Amino acid sequence: MTTYKLLLLPGDGIGPETMGEVKKVLGWFNARGTASFETEEDLVGGCAYDAHGKAISDEAMDRAMASDAVLFGAVGGPKWDGVPYDVRPEAGLLRLRKDMELFANLRPAICYPALADASSLKRDVIEGLDILILRELTGGVYFGEPKEITELGNGQKRAVDTQVYETYEIDRIARAAFELARTRRGKVTSMEKRNVMKSGVLWNEVVSQAHADGYQDVELEHMLADAGGMQLVRWPKQFDVIVTDNLFGDMLSDVAAMLTGSLGMLPSASLGAPDPETGKRKALYEPVHGSAPDIAGKGAANPIAMIASFAMCLRYSFGLVEEADLLEKAISSTLDKGLRTSDIAGKGESAIGTSAMGDAIVAEL
Numbered sequence: 001m002t003t004y005k006l007l008l009l010p011g012d013g014i015g016p017e018t019m020g021e022v023k024k025v026l027g028w029f030n031a032r033g034t035a036s037f038e039t040e041e042d043l044v045g046g047c048a049y050d051a052h053g054k055a056i057s058d059e060a061m062d063r064a065m066a067s068d069a070v071l072f073g074a075v076g077g078p079k080w081d082g083v084p085y086d087v088r089p090e091a092g093l094l095r096l097r098k099d100m101e102l103f104a105n106l107r108p109a110i111c112y113p114a115l116a117d118a119s120s121l122k123r124d125v126i127e128g129l130d131i132l133i134l135r136e137l138t139g140g141v142y143f144g145e146p147k148e149i150t151e152l153g154n155g156q157k158r159a160v161d162t163q164v165y166e167t168y169e170i171d172r173i174a175r176a177a178f179e180l181a182r183t184r185r186g187k188v189t190s191m192e193k194r195n196v197m198k199s200g201v202l203w204n205e206v207v208s209q210a211h212a213d214g215y216q217d218v219e220l221e222h223m224l225a226d227a228g229g230m231q232l233v234r235w236p237k238q239f240d241v242i243v244t245d246n247l248f249g250d251m252l253s254d255v256a257a258m259l260t261g262s263l264g265m266l267p268s269a270s271l272g273a274p275d276p277e278t279g280k281r282k283a284l285y286e287p288v289h290g291s292a293p294d295i296a297g298k299g300a301a302n303p304i305a306m307i308a309s310f311a312m313c314l315r316y317s318f319g320l321v322e323e324a325d326l327l328e329k330a331i332s333s334t335l336d337k338g339l340r341t342s343d344i345a346g347k348g349e350s351a352i353g354t355s356a357m358g359d360a361i362v363a364e365l
């Protein structure tokens with residue numbers, strides 16, 4: 001039996017509370033005996049700054065690099081508002097992303113039947129929805145040079161952002177998309193704007209080439225990104241994996257997230273390049289939400305985003321598809337039973353706490 005090495009970085013605010021529920025889930029899987037998980041834990045964010053003056057220590061970074069995957073809670077809070085810029089809590093997450101070269105950001109949109117009526121879209125449009133947006137994270141217009149505002153001398157200014165993509169950057173995200181689609185329903189939709197952007201022309205070409213190079217078992221479709229935005233709201237179930245650049249991905253993943261609901265429900269992952277020898281990718285899994293200082297320490301946080309992030313880890317880092325399905329079904333049936341934390345409780349519904357929600361999911365497992 002393979003043993004997987006996980007580094008847990010609970011962080012600040014509700015991070016340790018929600019990570020505590022993942023530890024219960026890990027305990028259940030270890031007792032079940034079909035896969036074995038070894039965990040180490042370290043500090044990140046404000047708590048790390050308090051302990052040793054840095055948002056993440058070199059030792060914690062080494063442990064992250066040596067792990068099979070990192071589970072990250074959340075960082076930050078008003079307590080650290082005044083700390084110097086380069087050691088602020090977020091710097092811990094930024095260093096992890098940079099040193100692990102996490103270029104692929106995965107944001108699923110899953111609609112649990114019990115919560116389908118909480119969406120702003122009609123039930124039949126989103127019930128059963130399970131799509132994955134794959135956003136390129138380290139290139140594109142957010143990083144391209146030149147990036148500046150210049151004075152034109154006539155009272156006017158000129159602002160420039162530059163969208164730059166090179167072949168290797170598009171190729172590696174395309175391959176990641178095809179590999180992810182293989183663990184799902186086998187379809188990739190690539191979105192760009194080749195009608196008005198040169199980077200879109202290259203994007204389209206490189207994705208098609210990667211497809212031809214060894215992923216022909218996966219269905220590939222190209223769509224202009226603006227039309228893709230419309231389709232995402234009109235009939236999202238037509239998609240499986242959507243792959244797109246940093247800017248379009250930023251917008252489309254936020255749209256997709258809100259198809260299905262609350263911040264406390266949304267998991268995410270970031271992947272790096274495969275190791276040339278083992279094929280394993282560096283990976284970090286984290287909820288989309290932050291440290292929620294307004295409810296921290298009250299035992300009220302919804303642990304589902306964190307637990308669902310671990311389900312993604314099972315599926316995408318370890319290929320433990322059966323285990324991932326089990327965990328996602330346990331979340332779904334817990335919701336079917338009417339159990340809600342306060343963030344997802346409807347009018348007149350009573351709410352349970354973080355720990356009770358974690359216990360209920362483990363009981364369902």
Ligand code: NAI
Pocket residue numbers: 014073074075076077078093263264265286288289290291292293294295300301302303305343
């Ligand atoms: P937030 O996501 O922490 O909270 C926004 C609202 O959603 C709050 O009312 C909060 O109570 C609620 N919420 C969030 N997660 C929840 C959960 N699991 N269960 C129930 N309710 C939940 O975002 P906000 O307030 O903008 O930022 C708070 C702190 O978190 C800041 O210091 C910010 O910098 C940091 N942050 C950290 C992130 C990270 O670690 N990746 C991401 C976003 C913010």
Ligand code: MG
Pocket residue numbers: 250251254
């Ligand atoms: Mg965004």
